[in-house]
Amino acid sequence: DTAVSQTPKYLVTQMGNDKSIKCEQNLGHDTMYWYKQDSKKFLKIMFSYNNKELIINETVPNRFSPKSPDKAHLNLHINSLELGDSAVYFCASSQDGWERGTDTQYFGPGTRLTVL
Amino acid sequence: AQSVTQLDSQVPVFEEAPVELRCNYSSSVSVYLFWYVQYPNQGLQLLLKYLSGSTLVESINGFEAEFNKSQTSFHLRKPSVHISDTAEYFCAVSNTDKLIFGTGTRLQVFP
Numbered sequence: 748d749t750a751v752s753q754t755p756k757y758l759v760t761q762m763g764n765d766k767s768i769k770c771e772q773n774l775g776h777d778t779m780y781w782y783k784q785d786s787k788k789f790l791k792i793m794f795s796y797n798n799k800e801l802i803i804n805e806t807v808p809n810r811f812s813p814k815s816p817d818k819a820h821l822n823l824h825i826n827s828l829e830l831g832d833s834a835v836y837f838c839a840s841s842q843d844g845w846e847r848g849t850d851t852q853y854f855g856p857g858t859r860l861t862v863l
Numbered sequence: 864a865q866s867v868t869q870l871d872s873q874v875p876v877f878e879e880a881p882v883e884l885r886c887n888y889s890s891s892v893s894v895y896l897f898w899y900v901q902y903p904n905q906g907l908q909l910l911l912k913y914l915s916g917s918t919l920v921e922s923i924n925g926f927e928a929e930f931n932k933s934q935t936s937f938h939l940r941k942p943s944v945h946i947s948d949t950a951e952y953f954c955a956v957s958n959t960d961k962l963i964f965g966t967g968t969r970l971q972v973f974p
Contacts, residue, residue, distance in 0.1 A: 751906070788951055790907075790964040803961055837906055848957035849895050849914050854906030 751855040770838030779821040780839040867965035884939040886954030896937040901951040
């Protein structure tokens with residue numbers, strides 16, 4: 748019955764590889780997000796989608812490509828992984844946050860990515 | 864541009880003592896303010912939020928925060944903490960489409 752789920756929980760890979768992180772929400776929300784939390788716990792938004800449409804694309808390298816096959820899923824694909832990509836990546840969703848800013852965001856448990 | 868400052872990166876406190884976690888924000892427009900909590904190895908959960916109306920907002924587990932527009936602050940307080948309150952606490956501000964988070968405050972409660 749997990750509201751926002753992510754797979755995998757841990758991901759260890761070599762520099763230069765391509766990897767994907769999957770996210771699913773069963774809350775019926777319209778908006779989904781990807782955040783990156785660095786080693787100092789600083790949390791920064793990367794992308795948001797509303798009903799499968801890209802709304803926010805912060806200054807993220809184009810090696811990062813989000814894909815939303817339907818409004819319940821938002822996957823993150825990363826090409827040519829670099830050491831600096833090591834972080835915890837959180838997926839989140841909200842009912843309709845993209846234009847009101849008032850909605851609670853519900854976070855997944857995170858994916859800890861380690862690039863060697 | 865909006866920003867959030869959490870002045871204390873760590874706050875150690877003994878069980879049953881009161882605690883205050885400080886949060887200041889800057890914004891040229893009206894904002895909505897949030898406190899999220901992150902327990903070890905988990906995602907963030909909403910603790911409480913201020914949208915409008917009464918400036919004092921409360922959570923179900925005894926935390927409260929007061930919106931102070933003149934001081935641009937939204938400090939989080941609890942009169943008596945428990946061991947289980949040990950976590951990372953994030954203040955965040957939003958006015959439209961995204962949350963801007965502070966750098967977090969680690970609350971460590973000792974027996």
